[in-house]
Amino acid sequence: MSIIITRRALVLGAAATLAGCDRLASNATIRRALFSAENFHQWAQRSLMARNAMAREFHPDQISPIFRANGTANPNTPEYKALWRGGFADWRLRVTGLVDRPLSLSLAQFHAMPHREQITRHDCVEGWSAIGKWRGVPLSLILNAARMRDTARYIVLRCADDMGGGKAYYESIDMVDAFHPQTILAFALNDRPLSVANGAPLRLRVERQLGYKQAKYLMAIEAVNSLSQIGRGKGGFWEDHAGYDWYAGI
């Protein structure tokens, strides 16, 4: 028995099989199954780790020489430019939603609150990593100061960058990550105020998740009971528009 296999046949065979996979992925049931793997991973990871299991913290000599900025490099909206020109003196972070005491916090107030400093690794969904030293205020302090209600299940982070068509970047996390000790609203990277490319004046650090969760250019945080009424209901800009997993610990 002799079988002659040409490179062309192999390429065509591989392409045909993969085209079959692509067709499968357009089937609604298969698509749902592929998208629901996230739930298994979230359940498995949360089962394996202590609620407050810490992301690795590094030594100062392990910091990346240049911390790569990704996504929006500058929101460039008239409102943001005005804030930037004023040194963010007029910027406020609004804390709204399911809270008994809504807040509006200035950068000076953030500087005056208790800080946490952490040298952590930022892992982008694309595969690269950068290590940087962050300083900021634990999100738990803010939520407690705003007297968040028990009915709140998620924290939504609203950003200044317009991703096109008037849609602002946003992200969301649940209470496990919102009250994690390493979850901070950071205003400094490597001992300097956040640069515009890295999210000035304030960004989220949620260290057990991928880079797209680390929302930059924060304008408001909102405690909510459900994500379904926000954006397209998937809990984040890339979740809504590119099909990324909401649970970004994977």
Added chain:
Amino acid sequence: MEPAPASPPDYAKRHRLSTRLWHWLNALLLYVLFTSGLGIFNAHPRLYWGQFGANFDTPWLVLDRFPGWITLPALYNLAMSRHWHLTAAPIFAFALLAYMLWSLGNRHVARDLAFNRAELAPRQIWRDIIDHARLRFPTGTAALRYNVLQKGSYVAVIFILLPLIILTGLTMSPGMNAAWPWLVDLFGGRQSARTIHFLTAFALAAFFVVHIAMVLLAGPFNEVRSMVTGWYRVPKERA
């Protein structure tokens, strides 16, 4: 494989049901994992050693994007590649674990894969290499056992490469790195782990190429039938 009688039968039961099921499930899953993995790699086709690595750092390998005929999906889509990869990965990992435990339990490992002293003699290994290089495939009862090269490659794949690709894959997850920080330390940092994950994938691809070549050379119909039905036509002894 059953113990071979003195005079070899025409047909012999060669592969157990557990081996056959796992083999074909694995073939499917590794195909999905490899092609979707290349799709994910295309998002940042550079590899580094150490804890960190991004555009301003020095990679040890920079590639072009893999072409669409070998990636899943064919058109670059990081989210879909990740959905395929992360769906297939846990099934693949638990199937390997189950197969390992099952194969220890039913003595597949001890009977068919463990090396014996005689075949580890340098002269015997050399003879197997020469026979292999000359494509002299075993006949009669000898065809019902794995030779030392086959055992070596199956043991390396099942007990080294596959666990390695699963463990390095787990360290790609920031959540897993918080849960098991020792694992990413074991590989020397996340970017080293990503590099090892990639190299292991290509080691498995190389195994696949040799494996398919051997099946074609040894008689594809008989080999594939034995992996589907379990039954293998025993090659006649050479005169």
